[in-house]
Structure formats: structure tokens, C-alpha cells
Amino acid sequence: MSLQAVMSSEERAATNSWVEAQNRRLALEFSQRSSEPNQGMGKDDFLRILLTQLAHQDPTAPMQDRDFIAQMTQFSSLEQMTNMAADFARMAQMLRVSEASGALGKSVELIEGTEVVQGVVEAVTRDEVPRVMVNGRFFNWEHVTTVFGKGEDNL
Secondary structure, eight states: OOOOOOOOHHHHHHHHHHHHHHHHHHHHHHHHHHTSTTOOOOHHHHHHHHHHHHHTSOTTSOOOHHHHHHHHHHHHHHHHHHHHHHHHHHHHHHHHHHHHHHTTTSEEEEEETTEEEEEEEEEEOOSSSOEEEETTEEEEGGGEEEEEOGGGOOO
16 A cells, blocks of 8 residues: 555645745845845855755655756855855955055045045055054045155145
8 A cells, every 4th residue: 555645735725824924934034134234145045945945845746856956056156156255355355455555655645534634654554444554643545535656745
């Protein structure tokens, strides 16, 4: 005697209702997180959705191989894009440090709040946001508006 796993229409409706409720809950969590700066759907969210799908699929109509492979491909692409974004962020930080270091010994003009400061860059930090020392004080590199060449000392 063979046993078949067949869901009744009531069981199928209850399962669909539960899955829809979980999807609404996840969508709500995602929308609340996505309103925060720099938040988006990440690897963990993708895996959570995939596991929820696998755990609550209809046993009489399991996920097709091609659907599963497509989702795994999407996950792989997401992971690669996440890694590339992190690499680009590190490269941008290195470029900011390099740009600030190139101003070492040059005259600069910067604006901090309402104050306009002019002077020679005496030192540079390698922080995530580089800081330059001008007139004995450190300022964020982002506040520098003008860098003068050595022959263009306009101070």
C-alpha cells in the first residue's frame, strides 16, 4: 500500500494563508528597514525568503529544479554585487586618501561652517574620511574647496 501526501483544499488554503502572512510580515520588515539610510535587501534576507519557501512549499507540487537553480543564481549574483560594492567603497576611500595626500605641502582653501580657512597642508591622516592639518588644526578633506599648485601660492 502506497501512501501519498495529498493536501486537502482546507490544508492548502491554510498553508497559502500562512505563507501569505509570512510574506506580508517580511515585506513590512523590509520596508521599515529600507526607510533607514543605506539599508536594503541583503544576503540574509534573501536566504530567509528562500528557506521559508522551501519549508512551506506544497509537498504535492515541490519547487521545480529550474526555479531553485534560478534562485541560487540570483543569490550568487547578489553576493557578488555585495562584494563588489564593498570593494568599490574601499577603492573610493583609498582615492580620497590619495587625493588628500597629493595636497601635502600645497596651499588650500576650505570652508568649515561659516569660517573660510586658507593655509598650507602640513599633515594628512589616513582615516575613512581623511583629515588635513592646516594652520595647526585638522579639517575634514571634504571641506577643502580649492587646492593651489606650489607656484600658485595665493595666500
